[in-house]
Amino acid sequence: MREFGYQRASDVAGAIALLGADPDARFLGGGTNLVDLMKTGVERPARLIDVRDLPLDRVEPMEDGGLRIGATVTNSDLATHPEVRRRYPALAQAVLAGASGQLRNMATVGGNLLQRTRCGYFTDMTKPCNKRVPGSGCPAVEGEHHNHAILGATDHCVAVHPSDMAVALTAFDAVVRYETADGPGELPVGEFYLPVGDTPHRETALPPGALITGVTLPPAPVAARSRYRKVRERASYAFAIGAVAAAIDVRDGVVQDVRLALGAVASRPWRAVAAEAVLTGAPADAETFTAAAAAELAAARPLPHNGYKVTLMRNLVVAALTELAEEATR
Incomplete structure (x- = not known):
């Protein structure tokens, strides 16, 4: 595992500035995916910027009937929040279906959105993988692929996205909010994730240097029965x-x-x-x-x-x- 520096951010602007000063840095939420990838050598950040103390840990009902969910809300807190369970029960069920209780206690909403595929070829540094090394190939096409994609795949990549939470957010037209050095922005979750095409290493439309600050769920009366x-x-x-x-x-x-x-x-x-x-x-x-x-x-x-x-x-x-x-x- 590569040696890395560690800093704890106290505000959103400070976190973004720290990342801007070190392109090899990564934001750290719960670390339930990132740290695993660091252990295997897939991720090799020079520095981790801990964002867990940022004031982004609340689930707030909005006047129009939607919900605002902060990026550092843990999966456990999201799944048990009474308004999530009442207004979007499928979201609570999706989160509870993912991982173990211990992992849900650590994992964050922002990190869940950015988690990477669990394809065995991606996590095995001895194998080629277009997600890790563009142009190196996708051995899953001819190899082990029983749990791989049946929709939207190309010869460049047939891996699947692992998030349960993101599936429910997609059904309910969630919007991902983020902050950059140039100011705030947002992306509908349907546009947040990019098609595979011939660039499977580009997984999201999140701008470089951006920090996810939260997710907004618009009002959806139909979601109450989900x-x-x-x-x-x-x-x-x-x-x-x-x-x-x-x-x-x-x-x-x-x-x-x-x-x-x-x-x-x-x-x-x-x-x-x-x-x-x-x-x-x-x-x-x-x-x-x-x-x-x-x-x-x-x-x-x-x-x-x-x-x-x-x-x-x-x-x-x-x-x-x-x-x-x-x-x-x-």
């Missing part, structure tokens, strides 16, 4: 092999509003816009739900060993929507 469903290879904490964040408003048997995002199927949380288009204004029944899942998964391009995900995700989407629709009629 669910996060996750499938993993073992019952204890593990990364998803498939996940869905779903919310639906059904009146008189017809879908009035719906939000749907998929996890563990692409390099970024996948907003299921094709499925949402099929669902909106249609009968809330098994035939519609199946058609919606099929419409979204029509673009799937599975590899030889992960084709099971197409069936898995179809069943997962139908199951989540069915449960929510049945609840709406009780």
Whole structure:
């Protein structure tokens, strides 16, 4: 592990200034991903700038019905906040589905958004990887890829994004707020994560030197009846092999509003816009739900060993929507 310096920032402007003075530095929140990558040699920062003491640790209801979530709010505090559980239950469920209690106590919202893939080739410094060394290749295409992408991938990278939280945030049109030396900015989470293309090492649209300061969730009445469903290879904490964040408003048997995002199927949380288009204004029944899942998964391009995900995700989407629709009629 490379020797590194350590400084604790006391305010946002100071944190940004410290990073600007040292391009090889990294911001440190809970460190639950960054420190692991430092141990394997994937990340080699010269300095860590600890941002845990910044005044960004609150979840605040907004007058319009949305929520403002600070970047240093821990995953545990986010999942148990009463307003999160009431207004966006799928978000609370997604956070609780990720990692262990000990890790959730340390991990932060900002760090969760920036966590990197758990692809074995990415974390193995003896193997080529276009995310680590652009142009070196993607051995997962011909190698071990049973948990890799079926949507939006290219020959340059077939890894999946690991975050559960980001899937729910994508479903609810969250906006990522950040600060740079030039002032504040924001990005809808749907634009925050970049498509793979031929530059998989560029994962987000966050400007250089930026510090994530929080996330804003706009008001979404439909989110009050929402669910996060996750499938993993073992019952204890593990990364998803498939996940869905779903919310639906059904009146008189017809879908009035719906939000749907998929996890563990692409390099970024996948907003299921094709499925949402099929669902909106249609009968809330098994035939519609199946058609919606099929419409979204029509673009799937599975590899030889992960084709099971197409069936898995179809069943997962139908199951989540069915449960929510049945609840709406009780």
